[in-house]
Amino acid sequence: MIHPYALVGLFLLVALVFGIAPILLAWIVSPKKLNPRKTQVYESGNPTFGETWIEFKPQYYLYGLAFVAFDVEAAFLFPWALAHNQLPLYAVLEAVVFLALLGLGLLYVWRKGWLEWM
Amino acid sequence: MDVVPGGSTPIPAFLLRLLGAFAMALVPLVLILFLIWESRKVIGRMQDRLGPTNAGTYAGPFALFQTFADGIKILTKELIIPDGADRPVFIAAPILVVTVAIAVWAVIPLGPAGLQVVDLDVGAFYVVAMSSLAPFSMIMAGWSSRNKYAEVGAFRAVSQIVSYEIPQVLALLAPVLLTGSLSLQNIIQAQSVPYIVAVPLAALIYFLASAAEVGRLPFELAEADSEIVAGFFTEYSGMMFGAFYLAEFINNLTAAVVFAILFLGGWRGPWVDQVPMLGAVWLLLKAFLVFNVLLLFWAAMPRLRIDQVLGFNWKFLVPLGMVVLLAVALVDKLLPLVGLTDPWPRSLGLLLANMVLGLGVVGVLSWMGRRAQRRIVRREVAP
Numbered sequence: 281m282i283h284p285y286a287l288v289g290l291f292l293l294v295a296l297v298f299g300i301a302p303i304l305l306a307w308i309v310s311p312k313k314l315n316p317r318k319t320q321v322y323e324s325g326n327p328t329f330g331e332t333w334i335e336f337k338p339q340y341y342l343y344g345l346a347f348v349a350f351d352v353e354a355a356f357l358f359p360w361a362l363a364h365n366q367l368p369l370y371a372v373l374e375a376v377v378f379l380a381l382l383g384l385g386l387l388y389v390w391r392k393g394w395l396e397w398m
Numbered sequence: 399m400d401v402v403p404g405g406s407t408p409i410p411a412f413l414l415r416l417l418g419a420f421a422m423a424l425v426p427l428v429l430i431l432f433l434i435w436e437s438r439k440v441i442g443r444m445q446d447r448l449g450p451t452n453a454g455t456y457a458g459p460f461a462l463f464q465t466f467a468d469g470i471k472i473l474t475k476e477l478i479i480p481d482g483a484d485r486p487v488f489i490a491a492p493i494l495v496v497t498v499a500i501a502v503w504a505v506i507p508l509g510p511a512g513l514q515v516v517d518l519d520v521g522a523f524y525v526v527a528m529s530s531l532a533p534f535s536m537i538m539a540g541w542s543s544r545n546k547y548a549e550v551g552a553f554r555a556v557s558q559i560v561s562y563e564i565p566q567v568l569a570l571l572a573p574v575l576l577t578g579s580l581s582l583q584n585i586i587q588a589q590s591v592p593y594i595v596a597v598p599l600a601a602l603i604y605f606l607a608s609a610a611e612v613g614r615l616p617f618e619l620a621e622a623d624s625e626i627v628a629g630f631f632t633e634y635s636g637m638m639f640g641a642f643y644l645a646e647f648i649n650n651l652t653a654a655v656v657f658a659i660l661f662l663g664g665w666r667g668p669w670v671d672q673v674p675m676l677g678a679v680w681l682l683l684k685a686f687l688v689f690n691v692l693l694l695f696w697a698a699m700p701r702l703r704i705d706q707v708l709g710f711n712w713k714f715l716v717p718l719g720m721v722v723l724l725a726v727a728l729v730d731k732l733l734p735l736v737g738l739t740d741p742w743p744r745s746l747g748l749l750l751a752n753m754v755l756g757l758g759v760v761g762v763l764s765w766m767g768r769r770a771q772r773r774i775v776r777r778e779v780a781p
Contacts, residue, residue, distance in 0.1 A: 282411070282412075282415065284516045284517075284518055284519075285518075287415060287419070287504070287515055287516040288504050288505075288515075288516055288518065288524070290415060290416065290419050291419045291422070291423070291501065291503075291504035291515050291516070292497070292501055292504070294416075294419045294420055294423045294500075295423055295496075295497045295498075295500035295501045295503075295504075296493070296497045298423055298427065298496060298497070298500055299492075299493040299494065299495075299496035299497035299500070299641070300493050302473070302496075302637050302640065302641065303477075303489070303492060303493060303637050303638060303641060305473060305637070306472075306473050306474075306475075306477060306636050306637030306638075306640075307477055307637075309473060309474055310473070310474055310475060310476050310477055310636055310637070311474075311476050312476065313476065314476075314478070316481075318476075318478055319478060319479065319480050319481050320480065320481060321480050321481060321482065321543075321544060321545050321633070322480070322545060322547075322627065322632060322633060323545070323546065323547070328545075328546075332482075332544045332545065332546055332549060333541070333544065333549075336549065336550075336553060337553070340553050340556075340557045343557045343560070343561055343708060343712075344556075344557065344560065346561075346712070347560040347561060347563070347564065350564045350716065351560075351563065351564065351567075354564060354567040354568065354571075357567075357568075357571055357723075358523060358571070358574070358580070361571040361574045361575040361723075361727075362574060362575075362578065362579070362580060363578075364575045364576075364578060364727060364730070365578035366578075367731075369731050369732075372727045372728055372731050375724065375727060376724055376728070379720050379723070379724055382720070383717065383720060386712070386716065386717065389712075390712075390713065395708075395709060395712050395713060396705075397704075397705030397708075397709075
């Protein structure tokens with residue numbers, strides 16, 4: 281009997297092959313006639329100006345933070361949902377409290393104005 | 399495979415597994431070649447065009463093999479890496495995006511037993527985990543290109559995908575909770591009544607969230623061709639562009655298939671007991687239906703702004719997802735107390751709860767809408 285995760289690993293390798301093969305093939309058969317104009321950064325025909333790798337709009341970072349908090353919460357909910365059939369009613373009520381606390385967190389973020397586009 | 403001498407039994411078994419894995423990985427690739435053609439035809443018709451009709455004379459009836467012709471063409475195009483790009487990351491991004499898109503199919507059950515690479519006991523979790531790897535390839539592509547359009551596209555894509563992952567997971571927990579298992583095979587087997595009957599609200603949330611995950615209009619901000627060229631893959635050409643295009647369609651198909659498994663009963667259908675292979679047909683038919691709904695969204699919807707998309711998620715889908723999950727959990731606990739334990743009464747009880755909840759949500763929304771309207775009117779009246 282092969283361990284299930286070994287099969288997942290095998291499948292990931294196969295998927296990697298399917299990811300690499302077309303690009304490798306294209307790299308072999310495609311023409312290679314580069315010139316400075318071709319390799320310019322595409323900016324609708326204008327020469328690029330200024331630095332590209334800059335710190336960008338902090339709003340995205342705030343959404344990222346909120347995501348981390350809520351994704352961890354989702355990870356906690358998985359085992360609870362899985363055991364739901366065997367749980368007594370009070371465990372469900374506990375989850376209600378848990379989610380209500382998170383809901384308060386969401387409300388806080390909302391009232392704080394972090395969900396508005398600044 | 400001559401590592402171990404002699405034809406001992408493990409090697410054929412291993413080879414069989416390898417062949418199975420290859421076959422399974424080919425399923426989305428082959429299907430997608432025709433689904434791309436079908437999408438282009440449908441979109442064409444929706445926009446009063448014919449769509450692809452023929453590529454030379456070699457594309458077959460109704461240009462059925464148009465995608466093959468395009469594939470061959472794209473293979474012979476030059477791979478251009480722009481100046482100043484971070485080369486290893488730039489090349490790794492399209493490889494990763496295809497790998498991740500295919501990797502989900504390891505746990506997709508095409509039929510009752512055996513028609514699956516592996517029935518992981520955390521299958522649903524695996525699907526979520528793999529689909530949350532996609533933003534990595536997007537930020538890799540966008541950041542390494544050193545192009546401003548690509549960077550904006552990557553930021554948009556990542557913020558949108560990670561945001562919509564939360565309602566997606568919350569909605570996914572509803573079938574998991576009703577089944578008591580994360581294995582996709584068990585989830586299908588538990589659906590003598592498809593879960594879309596029992597938890598339509600969770601299905602709706604899941605559908606919207608996965609439409610946003612795969613970047614279909616109206617959530618197509620990551621690409622937004624009329625604003626930021628092609629978003630995070632602006633700088634890609636040739637087969638590297640093809641990889642992103644392919645992965646996008648595979649993700650669409652995967653989203654449709656996973657929706658069909660979680661809410662439409664997967665491979666369940668008439669005569670599957672006699673002919674297990676028929677399960678794949680039922681599953682793919684259901685997935686085709688969902689795929690086409692996504693497609694009609696694409697054809698019919700305008701593009702939203704990024705703040706609207708994120709606001710819709712955080713201010714509507716996330717709270718709604720939490721409430722729906724709790725309502726399902728509570729009602730499912732309370733139903734046995736009034737003696738509803740058989741599949742149909744239980745589903746109908748949950749359906750009733752969902753309908754009440756849905757009506758409540760519509761009521762709250764229309765109340766909020768009226769209040770906002772009044773505020774606007776008041777502002778216009780006041781000097």
